[in-house]
Every structure is written in C-alpha cells, then in structure tokens.
Amino acid sequence: MExxxxxxxxxxxxxxxxxxxxxxxxxRPRLASTGVHWRPGVVVTAxxxxxxxxxxxxxxxxxxxxxxxxxxxxxxxxxxxxxxADLAGPPAERGDPARLRVGHVVLAVGHGPRxxxxxxxxxxxxxxxxRGGEIDRLIRLDxxxxxxxxxxxxxDARGDVVGLVTSGLARQLELAVPASTVERVVEALLATGRVxxxxxxxxxxxxxxxxxxxxxxxxxxEQGLIVxxxxxxxxxxxxxxxxxxxxxxxxxxxxxxxxxVQGVVAGRPIGSAVTVSLVRAGAPVQLSxxxxxxxxxxx
Amino acid sequence: xxxxxxxxxAASAGIAADLEAVAxxxxxxxxxxxxxxxxxxxxxxxxxxxxxxxxxxxARGAVGVTLADGRRLRATLVGRDPGRDLAALALPVRxxxxxxxDDGTDLRVGQLVVAVGHPFGLAGALSVGVLxxxxxxxxxxxxxxxxxxxxxxxxxxxxxxxxxRGRVLGVNAMIHGGxxxxxxxxxxxxxxxxxxxxxx
Numbered sequence: 001m002e003x004x005x006x007x008x009x010x011x012x013x014x015x016x017x018x019x020x021x022x023x024x025x026x027x028r029p030r031l032a033s034t035g036v037h038w039r040p041g042v043v044v045t046a047x048x049x050x051x052x053x054x055x056x057x058x059x060x061x062x063x064x065x066x067x068x069x070x071x072x073x074x075x076x077x078x079x080x081x082x083x084x085a086d087l088a089g090p091p092a093e094r095g096d097p098a099r100l101r102v103g104h105v106v107l108a109v110g111h112g113p114r115x116x117x118x119x120x121x122x123x124x125x126x127x128x129x130x131r132g133g134e135i136d137r138l139i140r141l142d143x144x145x146x147x148x149x150x151x152x153x154x155x156d157a158r159g160d161v162v163g164l165v166t167s168g169l170a171r172q173l174e175l176a177v178p179a180s181t182v183e184r185v186v187e188a189l190l191a192t193g194r195v196x197x198x199x200x201x202x203x204x205x206x207x208x209x210x211x212x213x214x215x216x217x218x219x220x221x222e223q224g225l226i227v228x229x230x231x232x233x234x235x236x237x238x239x240x241x242x243x244x245x246x247x248x249x250x251x252x253x254x255x256x257x258x259x260x261v262q263g264v265v266a267g268r269p270i271g272s273a274v275t276v277s278l279v280r281a282g283a284p285v286q287l288s289x290x291x292x293x294x295x296x297x298x299x
Numbered sequence: 300x301x302x303x304x305x306x307x308x309a310a311s312a313g314i315a316a317d318l319e320a321v322a323x324x325x326x327x328x329x330x331x332x333x334x335x336x337x338x339x340x341x342x343x344x345x346x347x348x349x350x351x352x353x354x355x356x357x358a359r360g361a362v363g364v365t366l367a368d369g370r371r372l373r374a375t376l377v378g379r380d381p382g383r384d385l386a387a388l389a390l391p392v393r394x395x396x397x398x399x400x401d402d403g404t405d406l407r408v409g410q411l412v413v414a415v416g417h418p419f420g421l422a423g424a425l426s427v428g429v430l431x432x433x434x435x436x437x438x439x440x441x442x443x444x445x446x447x448x449x450x451x452x453x454x455x456x457x458x459x460x461x462x463x464r465g466r467v468l469g470v471n472a473m474i475h476g477g478x479x480x481x482x483x484x485x486x487x488x489x490x491x492x493x494x495x496x497x498x499x
Contacts, residue, residue: 003313
C-alpha cells in the first residue's frame with residue numbers, strides 16, 4: 001500500500017501547502033470566488049467573479065474576513081488584482097508551468113479549502129482569448145471546477161502554484177492561466193490599473209493576392225488583407241492608410257489573416273512604430289504606423 | 300514529495316497494484332442489495348455475524364442480498380433511519396469477512412478516497428477520487444457528510460467510501476453536482492446503537 005499512501009499524502013500535503021495562500025473573494029452576490037495571495041498584500045482572482053468595485057472583502061485562510069480594494073482588472077485575460085492590507089502569511093509558492101506535461105496529476109484548490117483533482121489534459125502554445133488577451137500557454141485540464149473555484153490556484157503534486165483556474169475564458173472548458181501570464185498581468189495592473197493593448201484602428205478582410213502582384217511587394221505571401229474600415233483619427237488613419245489598401249506585411253513579415261495582425265500589434269508597446277507594407281491601386285506603398293491604445297470597450 | 304529512485308513507471312505500477320488490492324479488499328465486504336441490474340444498490344458487511352449496513356432508500360423491507368462470493372440470501376430489515384438515510388439488514392450467515400471501519404478523525408482534504416459499488420449494474424466497480432472538503436456538520440452530532448470529488452452513479456448507494464488502505468469511512472448516499480456524499484462511519488455507529496444492534 002506504500003505507493004498509494006505516498007500519493008495520497010502528497011496530494012493532501014499539496015492542498016495544505018497551497019491553501020496557506022488561498023482566500024475567498026467576496027465581490028459578487030451570493031457565491032464567493034477564490035483568490036490567490038500572489039505577492040505580499042496582493043491577491044489575484046478571476047475578473048468575471050468581480051461584479052462590484054467597492055465593499056470588496058477577502059476571507060483569509062485563518063477565517064478572518066478583511067477589506068480589499070480593486071487595483072485593476074483585465075477582462076481580456078480574466079484576471080483582476082486586489083490589494084489587501086491585512087493579509088498575514090506568505091504568498092503562494094510558485095512552480096514553473098513550462099514543466100507541466102500531459103497526464104501530470106494536478107489539483108484545483110477552492111476557498112475552504114476544497115480540493116478537486118485531475119490531470120493535465122492538453123498543453124499547447126501561446127493563444128489569444130476571444131477578447132484579445134495573450135495567454136502564454138494553453139493548459140486544459142481534466143478536472144471539475146466546482147462553484148466558487150474560479151480564481152483559485154492550479155497546483156502541482158508538490159503544492160506549487162503553476163497557474164490560476166477559471167471558467168471565464170471558454171465555455172465548458174476547464175482552463176488554467178499559467179503563472180507566467182498571471183505574473184505579467186499582475187505587474188501591469190499594479191503599475192497602471194489596466195493592461196494597455198495595442199491597436200491600429202482598422203477593419204480587415206482576407207483576399208487572395210494575384211500572382212502578378214506578389215513580387216511587387218517584398219515579403220508578400222499568397223493572401224493579403226483588404227482595408228474595409230478605417231477608424232477616424234485612429235493610428236491607421238493618422239498614418240495615411242486608405243480604404244481599399246491591401247495589407248501584405250507588417251515589419252517585413254507576411255500577414256494573411258487578422259490573427260496574424262493581432263499577434264504583431266496587440267502585444268507591442270503603445271507608441272511603438274510598425275512598418276506596414278501594402279498595395280495601393282496595384283503599386284507598393286510602405287507606411288509607418290504608431291501603435292495606439294485600444295479604447296476601453298472596443299474589441 | 301518523496302524522491303523515487305526507481306524506473307519511471309515503477310510508481311504507477313505500484314499505485315495500480317495498490318488500487319487493485321484495495322478494490323479486492325472492499326469488494327469482499329460489499330454486497331448487492333435488491334434486484335440485479337440497474338435497480339440494485341450496495342451494502343457493507345459491518346459485522347461477521349451478518350449485520351449489513353446500507354441506505355434507507357435502498358432497503359425498505361426484507362430484501363434479497365448477493366454476497367461477494369455469489370451466494371444469494373434473504374435479509375431481514377432490523378433498523379431504518381430515513382432521516383439519516385441508513386438501514387441495517389440481518390443476513391442468516393456467520394463468519395463473513397467484515398469491513399474495517401475508521402472513525403475519520405484524521406482525514407485530510409485532498410487525500411485519496413475510493414468507492415466500490417454497482418453503478419449502472421456493474422458489480423464491484425471501483426471509483427477513485429479525493430476528499431473535497433473537511434467533514435461537514437461537526438456542530439450537529441447527528442448530521443454531517445463526507446464529501447468527495449469522486450464520480451458515483453445510483454448503484455453506488457449503500458456502498459463503502461474508504462481510505463487508501465480500504466478502511467471504511469462512510470456509506471455512499473448521494474450524488475450532488477459531481478460530488479459524492481457519504482454518511483460518516485461515526486453516524487453509522489450512532490444509528491446502530493440507537494437501533495440496539497451494537498453495544499453502547
């Protein structure tokens with residue numbers, strides 16, 4: 001019975017360890033969600049569980065409920081950061097999500113603490129959420145996220161926190177945001193209260209580039225993107241991009257679909273320049289566009 | 300985490316062997332209560348002299364019981380508490396192998412728990428999960444549940460929830476949103492004492 005006992009003790013130990021940094025977050029009526037003590041005095045939770053900006057409270061592992069203030073939120077990655085003055089105990093001990101493998105036994109820990117176990121089901125490369133948030137790694141889990149578990153830690157068998165679990169990024173999928181992404185977003189939210197996302201202010205549709213046209217523009221591929229909308233006074237308009245222009249490359253790299261454009265632009269610093277290669281009435285044009293900040297509320 | 304200085308699959312092979320041993324142990328003390336197939340529930344041999352514990356919703360009167368060795372016997376109902384969803388049956392046998400029972404005072408959230416029962420008519424099926432939360436209802440000596448992150452189906456009712464060693468922690472009674480709820484063994488002991496079936 002040794003190995004089974006060993007596994008059982010490891011799992012129980014992992015829950016105990018992680019639970020020292022798990023709090024209940026009271027930011028919506030009825031059902032508290034879970035949060036992780038990420039840095040001293042800082043709790044990270046799932047943004048979709050924060051329905052109010054004031055009278056936020058957090059219940060500590062010792063059972064005491066204390067006030068919290070909202071430091072910032074990023075709906076694109078479903079993360080929100082709270083400042084909690086009265087939060088005793090050490091922050092979560094983190095593990096490296098890059099070391100996860102499909103089949104690894106993992107736990108989700110909810111406030112209480114409560115435990116749910118399972119395995120890493122799928123791992124993939126960086127992906128973009130439907131709101132344009134960049135998640136460093138795709139982590140899908142075969143485990144149950146019980147009510148109130150969103151915002152809590154994904155824990156490996158050692159008890160290290162390798163990510164945050166949430167039901168808010170995709171329907172019917174148990175996903176985790178890797179610790180590396182959480183750290184990046186926490187940093188941005190603590191500094192400025194939001195995550196600034198780059199944008200061009202432009203609507204695009206894929207088109208096939210005629211063969212004859214491809215050699216005309218260096219770096220062009222088989223597809224380009226025709227401009228069907230230009231936001232007045234947006235970054236593209238300011239740079240002189242016109243309706244009907246066909247985008248073929250950004251910074252010398254061919255772009256054939258809107259995901260490729262988002263991939264270059266959304267992660268770039270606001271104000272940095274990107275070189276846009278396009279075809280206008282059959283002739284090549286190159287323009288430099290200063291990346292602007294996506295206005296709040298716009299996709 | 301204990302360092303394992305053995306080939307990579309040795310740990311999983313060990314776990315598989317241990318699970319097989321636990322499943323075997325529990326199957327020997329688990330009975331089928333009621334008709335065969337989907338209508339059946341489970342029961343636990345609580346004492347070698349034929350005392351079997353199950354849920355009140357599984358046994359409402361005299362009922363047929365199938366032992367682990369295949370013998371089919373007629374059991375009489377000797378105690379029933381619908382409020383706690385427990386029932387006690389008496390089998391006309393002696394010297395049965397009885398469950399090892401644990402009073403659950405040292406349970407840890409996240410530890411492994413196992414269940415044996417007859418979900419979907421499969422006899423002696425094993426489920427493995429973890430303890431979801433600390434025991435509820437400490438304030439009420441007659442109340443409280445053990446809650447496990449464990450997948451059960453209706454034929455598991457009345458069967459054992461046990462620890463990694465196969466010691467029975469409770470009687471599986473309910474499923475709720477992916478969780479399994481069991482009546483703790485201390486509540487079972489109280490029920491048996493009140494019914495005059497065990498010494499106080």
